Amino acid sequence: MRLDKFLKVSRIIKRRSVAKEIADKGRIQIGDRVAKSSTDLSVGDVLTIAFGNRTLVVRVDExxxxxxxxxxxxMYTVLEQKENASD
Incomplete structure (x- = not known):
C-alpha cells in the first residue's frame, strides 16, 4: 500500500492530499530513509512523521x-510522540 493512502485510511492524516504534501516535503521517514508519498509500505515498517510542532513515530501493524x-x-501502534521545542 502506498504511504499516502495508508496515512489517510489509518486516519493519522485526514486527507490523502495533505499526506502526499507532507511526504513530498521530506517530513516522513521509513526507518532511516526519507519517504515519498508513493513509497510502498510493509507490515512492521516504522514511520517517523514530523508535523509542525510534534513528531510521531508509529509502527505499521496491518x-x-x-x-x-x-x-x-x-492499523498502527504509536511508539513515540514528542513535542518539538519552540523558539
Whole structure:
C-alpha cells in the first residue's frame, strides 16, 4: 500500500492530499530513509512523521483498503510522540 493512502485510511492524516504534501516535503521517514508519498509500505515498517510542532513515530501493524473510524487505530501502534521545542 502506498504511504499516502495508508496515512489517510489509518486516519493519522485526514486527507490523502495533505499526506502526499507532507511526504513530498521530506517530513516522513521509513526507518532511516526519507519517504515519498508513493513509497510502498510493509507490515512492521516504522514511520517517523514530523508535523509542525510534534513528531510521531508509529509502527505499521496491518494494512486494509478501507476501515471504519473505530478500527483505524488497529492499523498502527504509536511508539513515540514528542513535542518539538519552540523558539
Amino acid at each position: 494494512m486494509v483498503e478501507t476501515t471504519k473510524k473505530d478500527a483505524a487505530e488497529s
